[in-house]
Amino acid sequence: MAEKEGGIVKKGHEEGIKMAISLLEEFGLPMGLLPLADVIEVGFVRNTGYMWILQKKKVEHSFKMISKLVSYDTEITAYVDKKRIKKLKGIKAKEFVLWPPVNEIIVDDPPTGKIHFKSLAGVTKTFPVDAFAAGQ
Numbered sequence: 001m002a003e004k005e006g007g008i009v010k011k012g013h014e015e016g017i018k019m020a021i022s023l024l025e026e027f028g029l030p031m032g033l034l035p036l037a038d039v040i041e042v043g044f045v046r047n048t049g050y051m052w053i054l055q056k057k058k059v060e061h062s063f064k065m066i067s068k069l070v071s072y073d074t075e076i077t078a079y080v081d082k083k084r085i086k087k088l089k090g091i092k093a094k095e096f097v098l099w100p101p102v103n104e105i106i107v108d109d110p111p112t113g114k115i116h117f118k119s120l121a122g123v124t125k126t127f128p129v130d131a132f133a134a135g136q
Contacts, residue, residue, distance in 0.1 A: 004052065007045040016042035020053060021134075028083045029107060030115065030132035035061040036072065049079045053090075065131040069094040072103075081105040093117065093125070 010019040016039035023044055024031055033119040039058035045051075053076040062069050076090035085105040104118040107129060115129045 004043055004045065004050070006047065007043045007050070009041060009043040011041050012106075013037075016040070016053070019044065023051060023080060027080050029080075029085065029105070030129055032063075032132045033105070034072070035059065043098050044080070048080050048118035050077070051080050052077045056074045066127050068127070068131075071099060083109045095123075116121070 010016050017036060017040045020034050020036065020039075024033055034053070035045070036053065036055055036105060037059045040054040040056060041052075041055075043052045055072070055074055055076075058074055059072040060069060061072065067114050071092045071094070073090035074091075076088075078085045078088040083106065086103075088103055088105065089101070091102045093102055100121055100123065101118045102117050102120040104116075106116045106118070108114045108116075111129075113129050115132060117125045117127070
C-alpha cells in the first residue's frame with residue numbers, strides 16, 4: 001500500500017498500544033478512544049497523517065458514561081490531525097439496530113469538553129470528551 005510508505009510501524013500488542021496512545025496524546029484526542037485488544041501492528045506516516053491499526057479480532061466496547069456500544073474492526077485506517085480524525089474506516093457505533101460507520105471524529109478547539117462523531121450519512125453525534133477517557 002502506497003499510504004504506508006515512509007511510515008513508522010510497531011509490531012505486537014504492547015508496542016502497538018503504546019504507539020496508538022502516544023498518537024492520541026500528541027494530537028489532543030481522548031486516551032480511551034481506541035480500546036484495542038490483541039494488536040498485531042500499528043503504523044503512522046507523519047507527513048500525511050495516515051494511521052493504521054491491525055488487530056487479531058473485532059472488538060466491541062461499551063462506553064458506559066454515554067451508553068454507547070462501539071465496534072472496532074480487525075483493520076482500522078484514518079488520517080489523524082490536531083484534534084481530528086478523518087476518512088476513518090473500521091469503526092462503527094450502534095444506533096438502535098443499525099451500525100453506521102463513523103467517518104470523522106472532532107474534538108472542539110478551543111476546548112469545550114465536547115467531541116463530535118460524524119457518519120457518512122451526515123449524522124453527527126456529540127458527547128462529553130470525558131466519556132472517552134482511558135478506562136471508561
